[in-house]
Amino acid sequence: MIRRLVVLFLLVGGALLLEPLRVPTEGVIAPRSLFLFGILLLTADTFGALAHDLGFPRLVGYLVAGLALGPSVLDVVPPGVLQDLSMMKQLAVGLIALLAGAELRIKDLVERYRTIAWILALQTAAVLVGLTILALGLRPWLPFLQGLEVPALLFVAFLFAATLTVNSPMVTLALLTETRAEGPLAKTTLGVVLVADVLVILIFTIAFSLAQASLGGATASAPEILLRLLREVVGSILAGALVGGVLTLYLRFVRRELVVFAIVVVFATAAAAQALHFELLLSLLVAGFLVENVAPVRAEPLVEMLHMMAVPVFVIFFAMAGADLRLQTFVVLWPVVLAGALVRVGLIYAGSTAGARWGRAEPVVARYAWTGLVSQAGVALGLATIVADRLPRLGLAMHTVIVGIIAFNESVGPVLFRTGLDRAGEIRLR
Numbered sequence: 001m002i003r004r005l006v007v008l009f010l011l012v013g014g015a016l017l018l019e020p021l022r023v024p025t026e027g028v029i030a031p032r033s034l035f036l037f038g039i040l041l042l043t044a045d046t047f048g049a050l051a052h053d054l055g056f057p058r059l060v061g062y063l064v065a066g067l068a069l070g071p072s073v074l075d076v077v078p079p080g081v082l083q084d085l086s087m088m089k090q091l092a093v094g095l096i097a098l099l100a101g102a103e104l105r106i107k108d109l110v111e112r113y114r115t116i117a118w119i120l121a122l123q124t125a126a127v128l129v130g131l132t133i134l135a136l137g138l139r140p141w142l143p144f145l146q147g148l149e150v151p152a153l154l155f156v157a158f159l160f161a162a163t164l165t166v167n168s169p170m171v172t173l174a175l176l177t178e179t180r181a182e183g184p185l186a187k188t189t190l191g192v193v194l195v196a197d198v199l200v201i202l203i204f205t206i207a208f209s210l211a212q213a214s215l216g217g218a219t220a221s222a223p224e225i226l227l228r229l230l231r232e233v234v235g236s237i238l239a240g241a242l243v244g245g246v247l248t249l250y251l252r253f254v255r256r257e258l259v260v261f262a263i264v265v266v267f268a269t270a271a272a273a274q275a276l277h278f279e280l281l282l283s284l285l286v287a288g289f290l291v292e293n294v295a296p297v298r299a300e301p302l303v304e305m306l307h308m309m310a311v312p313v314f315v316i317f318f319a320m321a322g323a324d325l326r327l328q329t330f331v332v333l334w335p336v337v338l339a340g341a342l343v344r345v346g347l348i349y350a351g352s353t354a355g356a357r358w359g360r361a362e363p364v365v366a367r368y369a370w371t372g373l374v375s376q377a378g379v380a381l382g383l384a385t386i387v388a389d390r391l392p393r394l395g396l397a398m399h400t401v402i403v404g405i406i407a408f409n410e411s412v413g414p415v416l417f418r419t420g421l422d423r424a425g426e427i428r429l430r
Contacts, residue, residue, distance in 0.1 A: 101288025207317020
């Protein structure tokens, strides 16, 4: 480990000293971006090993490495490079979505549907209502709520809450893969976060349309909003079914070079999602789910390949997610950000605990399910970016607060979930 750290120090020092690497270049992926991307991955992998040795989840090390090399600290990997490498993050999201869908089995859903439904319903309702009330109570300290009339004030506060309701399937799957956790807590948490993603995207779309209309933006009637939601959801499901069919045919008749084929499928689906306006994450979740549970072929080769790719894929995703975090956001508004983050944790605890009890879950699920629902990552950041881009008058101010809360949740959530899995006795690999 000492040799590795010395090599890493020399590489990072060289990147800081080589001024030509700071000069922008043209091209699909510039050479300097690939060089710095390699340094980022090496640093993340090293920090992940250190975090594991210290008893923390590896992904915490990945996040810290990204934060350290990103624009907030050393600026070894500047924003331009992150933009240049966005396709790598997109690939990571797609492969994780395929694996998550394949890990969601009908048998587990049927066995635990009551528990999953109650936890999902009560924790979502608690966070939505609680954070809306909190935002209204903190109105004097929230710049995006100042000067708004009553209807706009309510709808914007609701949009703020809806954006922070999302959980993180990426963190959940990364920790379950790292620890090889098995048991009721692992199965319930994975089911909740995957189904919650679909539900929260629907809630966010409604909240965004209402807020935009109340602010005098492009208005949309209730039928138009429902039609848009239906089109996006149905389109994502149909796209996922089509991708699942393609994967099924490939597994049945070819079954070679699965890594290359999976990468091609992800990029092709991403291009189609951008052109046809459906959700990449949802479509690939559906594809993985159908191949594992419905397709008349053995999906083990695909699942095994995805598990083999899981570690490098998680390194890419969480290192880049860490680089996207902005410490300045937390420093400037730390009292409001900390209050929002802690209240959200409390609401998740209350909602998930009540839901687990009403759903007649096992004692370990009732006690520790909340630990797996705190984390936020890529999806939450994506929704925050939509707010910043499409609500020009107040979106940037809301984005600043939301990203600060996400940074807290992204840092603390994985540690909480690993602790919960450990206390539930479900970790198989230490």
